[in-house]
Amino acid sequence: KQEVTQIPAALSVPEGENLVLNCSFTDSAIYNLQWFRQDPGKGLTSLLLIQSSQREQTSGRLNASLDKSSGRSTLYIAASQPGDSATYLCAVGYSGGGADGLTFGKGTHLIIQP
């Protein structure tokens, strides 16, 4: 049974800090890994997608890394802003050729203090 764990469960930091969110998965035979953002009462916004053959992906102030062999991914947020406050979800896909769903972690609830 695949499990995805996110640490910490919650994080509160002052504006401007750089921060790292962690994600680990038990089965390293992944196809891809997605990081999402969820605002309260809203849907999921895809932030970054990393293929199993990739080491990292970058989008603006966000950088996601993947170490498939150790079963870990990190989401790095540079120069955090109050607008970054949200729940960040890590999700792992185990099949690219089939219609399998994603296995999600329970998320990191992030608060950026102005």
Add this chain to the structure above:
Amino acid sequence: DTAVSQTPKYLVTQMGNDKSIKCEQNLGHDTMYWYKQDSKKFLKIMFSYNNKELIINETVPNRFSPKSPDKAHLNLHINSLELGDSAVYFCASSLIPGLAGEISYNEQFFGPGTRLTVL
């Protein structure tokens, strides 16, 4: 706007009723999904469907059934609703590599969710 859309956004109903949630995507994707987010905000896959296969999570009661009238729609039907069915239900879609002959990384895009409350 290209997106995944769901209707209704909110659904309040009595125990024992039968209800449906609709999902449509205009992204040209070939695979659609239903996820359930429980009261603790944990997201779990319920169904995955494309024209080749339907994958059902073994924990989903058979009161739940997906129905796809065409590639752009995957509706969720729920019979004999129970209190424990109260949750937020999300639809998603993706393009499976190889099925459409296009380059795809199987990135999933989510709808805004439907909050179901069973009284």
